[in-house]
Amino acid sequence: MNRLRWLLAAVIAIELAWLAVPVFRRLNSTRIQAPPLQLYHDSATARDLARLPDRFLFDSLEKWKELANAYLAYGHYAQADACLKAAQELDSQSPDVALQRGLCFERLGQLEPAREQFQKAAAGSRGLLSSRAWYHLGRLALRAEDREAATHAFEMAGETHWASVYQRAKLMVRGGQPESGEKLLKTLASQHPDDLHVWLLRSQALAAQGKTTEAIAANDRAQRSLSTLVFDDTELYLRPIRRQFGLVRDFAEAREGLRSGSSREAAESLAEALIADPLWSNCYLNVNQDAAELALQAGRPALAQTLLDRQITDLRFPSAKYWEVLGDLALTQGKTELATDAWQRSSTIS
Structure with a gap:
């Protein structure tokens, strides 16, 4: 009987120890101090970026690369570099991590560390990744007015890397x-x-x-x-990453719903959320007219009108697109003279 008790106790101790490992890893996982997201983003994007670290229970290469991608895509270069530094501690030979870290250093104005990372990426990769690294090395050489080094780097980028061929x-x-x-x-x-x-x-x-x-x-x-x-394909790389978060994701879903004819709800929800968002002014300058266009396509002219009014009263930004959408809105309201005048203004600006 005592032997059985000892066996049960041993089994329980082993199970508790096994369960303690992930708890210990979770408690000791590293957290990067997030930037003041509400100073730079709309509410949805700020919320999504703030929650992103919670997707990962433990430190891992995947965690650091995904966090770095998100921070890099939204311009938080110091936080992106901190994540990439942690990623390099786990995989010091990763060329894609080196390339991304070079991009961070370049945008932070730290050109020598950027050059070291691009050289590391170029030496450890082939194909497009290598071409991109050599292209960025060439651009750094141009900034240093080193014509010979720039020429060499652009040649190393390859005969089909067209931005390098142009340079x-x-x-x-x-x-x-x-x-x-x-x-x-x-x-x-x-x-x-x-x-x-x-x-x-x-x-x-x-x-x-x-x-x-x-x-x-x-x-x-x-x-x-x-x-x-395309002289810098970084934007092509970052654009699909932004589509995973907040307002950019909501715009993509709204456009797809209207394009396919499957739903207008996403466009309506987007317009309503943007109108109610206290952080909307952190968005890019054209956000109201873009959302107004979708609201109008979704059959919600009142929402479109509110967004267009805000673009004028709050931003004082009567762009060509603003006048075009205002003309479309006026036409749905039967105001043909106003519509014609707005379209003419749009044509004049563009």
Whole structure:
């Protein structure tokens, strides 16, 4: 009987010890001091970012990378770097962590630490990640006015990293090698035939070669082109991360509901929440007109009117989009003269 009691006691002790391990890990998990979120974000975004650390019971590489992504996406670079530093302590060889940490240092103005992290990312990776690291090294070299180092970095980024190809061409054209630059620009134009920057630089390269007629034609083409070349793909990386949180997520859900015709509720809820949000003024400048457009598409003109009124009375920002949406709203109300006047104002501004 005593032996059985000892066995039961041993089993219970082992179970208690086993349960104590995750409790101990949870109690000793590291917490990064959050930025003053309510000073920078709408209520929904601030709430989501504040709750994000609670998704993770324990410290892990996944935890630090996800927190860093969120903080980096919303511009909290000091907090992002603290998370990435913790991630590097768990995996010192991770090239993607090094690249992100380089981005944080770069935005914090700490260029030498940024260079070290980009070099680490470039040395430990291949493909697009390596190209991105070399491209950022090239940009840092340009800031230091080190033409040779910049040229080397952009070459190492690869022949199909088009932003780097453009930078190489620009260095050639402005460095007295317009013929070599023009060759790169022709290749670049095959991938970005309607890019403003490519045509402007081609115009400069042709003019430097004395090809005046061709230079004028290239400049004319530039006037009819748009910017299609991405010079910093960081935004492309961060945009889907923002869509996981707060107002950006709500806008995406509202647009998808209206686009698919499945629901208008998300657009209505978004407009109502934005009107009631005491932190709405932390949002980007166009937020009221964008929400008003969705409310109007959802068949809620009163909500649209409230949002448009606020854009004028509180922000004093009568943009082209504001007048366009106001014209659409007036048309639904049967105010054709007001609608026409608003659309004309929109056309004049744009």
